[in-house]
Amino acid sequence: MAYYIGVDIGGTNLKAGVVDGSGKIISEASVPTGADRPQDVVLQDILGAVKTSIDGANVDAKEIKAVGMGSPGMIDTANGIVIYNNNLGWRDFHIGEKMSAALGIPARLENDADAAALGEVVAGSAKGAKSALIITLGTGVGSGFVINEKIFPGCEFGHMVIAYGGRECTCGRHGCFEAYASATGLINSTKEAIARNPGGIMADIAKKENTVSGHTVFDAADKGDEEAKRVIDEYTDYLACGLANLINGLQPEVVSIGGGIGKQGERLLAPLRVKVEREIYKGMKLPKIVSCTLGYKAGLIGAAMSVR
């Protein structure tokens, strides 16, 4: 039997796993990324996680055919190089070559959102879809587009400006999709609403949980908080705007929403579908809009499946 190593290089954790040809994880390992350290030191931890996952898999080393990695940032897939990653502080990191040399198997590097998208298409929410757009709403907004189980490389629309001259984005542009539709964007809006109404339900939930998270505003809306409903309404307006841009532009059969916000399920998706349908071309069929189902495993599975 053939197995593949998947590596997901996250801003918080590094995950590695042994995956079979159907996208099933046999064993996995996770270590903190420690993003403030030199890139070659982080590499050693990635190799450590890979070895832990291989040890746990109980498979013949010869059956492990290749390693696929998913990394955030600007990726040179052809040469296995992370050209630029502003969250990890990586520049011109030849990680493909280094991993291949260390493990003695071929290595491939994909953008993390692309890898996650492939994972969802092979084994998750978009299984069987001819074309699928996977949007990850986390710290940033990741996008991946998969046609016929192949990654459409570099389909990165988190930094698509949707609001000219709008909110400043971490990338330096103003009004990026990510600045509004990321979990960070929603949390910022939630915090602003709490500041405006420090005695309200949202403030109460935040106090109890000792943090403002992506679900604070949804929990408050469930309790009937009108201000929370307004925050969600505005958030889904922007999210629908960006999604409609991409649905008009790429015409996917399925749109899967992942990341922290994707977990809100129908309380996000139901209003979103209505708004997206209003914004896409008249006569166009609304794609299936669903939540991602693999969670953090999508990146790991997809990275492994990219070398299948």
Added chain:
Amino acid sequence: MAYYIGVDIGGTNLKAGVVDGSGKIISEASVPTGADRPQDVVLQDILGAVKTSIDGANVDAKEIKAVGMGSPGMIDTANGIVIYNNNLGWRDFHIGEKMSAALGIPARLENDADAAALGEVVAGSAKGAKSALIITLGTGVGSGFVINEKIFPGCEFGHMVIAYGGRECTCGRHGCFEAYASATGLINSTKEAIARNPGGIMADIAKKENTVSGHTVFDAADKGDEEAKRVIDEYTDYLACGLANLINGLQPEVVSIGGGIGKQGERLLAPLRVKVEREIYKGMKLPKIVSCTLGYKAGLIGAAMSVR
């Protein structure tokens, strides 16, 4: 030798031509579209133009292998159907089937911007590019993306919102790329500037030419008109914003600018390159940004090449 019929269905004119395998037009014909007539009546005129072009080509009918068409609007390429076209008023028009039956050869339907993009890659400004984005700045904004001489189907970003809540677009959305970056958008901005300053250089040029066109503002700027320079500056800001969205998202090797505005050459492209470079990901190489070279022939050649 094998020849292919290309048909370009424009809002103003219908063009047909016989094209050889290298993308060279052997003979062509053009008739007014008469977009306000029933679609089956327009079809007869398309067939008439095709026959005129075949008569003019002086080739053996057996050598004509297939017909490729480019149409604006929402296209079902797989089935040769114009699903929806708001400029021509077409709905669910099975033009592929009808053309194939009438001519006795296979027929294929592409989006017109996609066809034009393929034309520029096979025989024009983006010849030899591995991936090319062709943006047509005309009545609307068309976009086509070609990888390895294959059309990436349905890559339509004219109705990508770049200015949330902005200018109303013909599609019903607000703030579309097209509403700002089309020739129509520029002409509207020029007219507004003329209304603000009816004694200025722009007004003077418009009076002499008896119209406001896409080059009015460029001609005025060449004569030192400061208001015209401001209009161009704002126009190129929006154009650069949308282009940067697509360059970040699709990472093309070449970007070709066509349509009426594309003809402005370096007086458009020089400032545009500077602005786009500021907006794309740090570390990303600026794609070659050039003018389309085939003009109206791109759509015809590309339509023919889509069945090569």
